[in-house]
Amino acid sequence: MKVEDILKTKATLSIKKKVLINLQLASAKTSSEMMSSLKSFDISAQQFNVLRILRGQEKKPANLNTIQERMVNKMSNTTRLIDKLIDKKLVERCICEENRRKIEVTITKEGLELLKKIDPEIKKLEENSTKNLSEIELKELNTLLEKLRS
Amino acid sequence: MKVEDILKTKATLSIKKKVLINLQLASAKTSSEMMSSLKSFDISAQQFNVLRILRGQEKKPANLNTIQERMVNKMSNTTRLIDKLIDKKLVERCICEENRRKIEVTITKEGLELLKKIDPEIKKLEENSTKNLSEIELKELNTLLEKLRS
DNA sequence: TCATTACATTTGTATATACAAATATTGTTT
DNA sequence: AAACAATATTTGTATATACAAATGTAATGA
Numbered sequence: 001m002k003v004e005d006i007l008k009t010k011a012t013l014s015i016k017k018k019v020l021i022n023l024q025l026a027s028a029k030t031s032s033e034m035m036s037s038l039k040s041f042d043i044s045a046q047q048f049n050v051l052r053i054l055r056g057q058e059k060k061p062a063n064l065n066t067i068q069e070r071m072v073n074k075m076s077n078t079t080r081l082i083d084k085l086i087d088k089k090l091v092e093r094c095i096c097e098e099n100r101r102k103i104e105v106t107i108t109k110e111g112l113e114l115l116k117k118i119d120p121e122i123k124k125l126e127e128n129s130t131k132n133l134s135e136i137e138l139k140e141l142n143t144l145l146e147k148l149r150s
Numbered sequence: 151m152k153v154e155d156i157l158k159t160k161a162t163l164s165i166k167k168k169v170l171i172n173l174q175l176a177s178a179k180t181s182s183e184m185m186s187s188l189k190s191f192d193i194s195a196q197q198f199n200v201l202r203i204l205r206g207q208e209k210k211p212a213n214l215n216t217i218q219e220r221m222v223n224k225m226s227n228t229t230r231l232i233d234k235l236i237d238k239k240l241v242e243r244c245i246c247e248e249n250r251r252k253i254e255v256t257i258t259k260e261g262l263e264l265l266k267k268i269d270p271e272i273k274k275l276e277e278n279s280t281k282n283l284s285e286i287e288l289k290e291l292n293t294l295l296e297k298l299r300s
Numbered sequence: 301t302c303a304t305t306a307c308a309t310t311t312g313t314a315t316a317t318a319c320a321a322a323t324a325t326t327g328t329t330t
Numbered sequence: 331a332a333a334c335a336a337t338a339t340t341t342g343t344a345t346a347t348a349c350a351a352a353t354g355t356a357a358t359g360a
Contacts, residue, residue, distance in 0.1 A: 007206075022292055077311095079309060080346085099308085100354085146152070149175055214338070223317095252337090
């Protein structure tokens with residue numbers, strides 16, 4: 001469906017405007033698919049994102065700053081996000097002894113187990129979200145998106 | 151900057167995953183540019199979106215359902231969004247006499263004047279957000295994004 | 301050492317969003 | 331007409347997000 005039909009506008013939109021709107025629409029679609037898929041695991045997309053970052057650390061703890069930097073959708077309040085994950089016993093927090101300003105966050109065994117359960121679902125989701133595009137188209141799209149945000 | 155460098159991951163990501171992440175990154179970048187530009191007009195992106203929809207109606211009122219359908223980022227609570235715009239005297243609300251369940255929303259003179267002030271800023275923003283892509287690349291990107299969400 | 305600055309996180313506040321339940325109005329069926 | 335379903339909006343609740351101010355800790359210079 002074309003942007004004009006969604007917005008029900010008679011005006012012809014510039015290609016720049018169309019790209020920016022389509023970007024929002026595509027992003028909203030894929031992220032809401034992600035959200036509804038994660039919902040059955042009782043976890044938000046942001047929380048899932050943090051867990052994956054921590055898994056990538058391989059036992060090494062990460063402090064809040066690092067987590068925030070690496071998040072795809074930088075949210076402005078990592079403290080409260082981590083609080084939620086602690087409530088769910090998916091991560092642990094302790095004060096860094098070398099620099100008591102810093103907080104060290106590590107993923108728990110339960111956190112790793114949850115990720116293991118989620119992984120195949122996410123894989124399915126990724127396949128499904130991109131099913132209309134060929135390998136070549138995906139590469140082309142990736143290049144253009146990188147160019148757009150550079 | 152490549153996705154891998156942002157996420158600081160050693161693992162090689164599949165092209166599907168990369169596309170989906172880049173989509174989020176690009177969308178977050180452009181929408182946050184939009185937000186910060188609108189901020190000086192004391193209006194949110196969603197509120198701006200509603201005002202544009204109402205302008206497109208050309209005096210004809212729109213009801214809440216219609217507005218919600220046409221919004222780029224469907225938000226789940228149009229009532230409260232309209233409330234904010236009423237507080238700012240940018241739109242007016244009245245009950246539809248033919249069907250008293252419906253609410254008719256129209257943009258005020260102040261609303262139209264604000265849009266007129268914002269328009270050139272948005273134009274500049276659109277130019278800037280897409281400056282790294284040629285006309286051909288924009289068309290290609292638009293096609294791929296439409297395909298992705300179809 | 302004391303003041304200043306920088307750094308890292310937390311807290312407060314306002315708004316945004318998702319979702320479910322409640323309310324009000326209209327249309328339909330018996 | 332009364333009961334019921336359908337439609338349109340509102341309200342409540344929980345969480346998410348943006349941003350500024352506050353707090354606590356460490357490093358630096360006078």
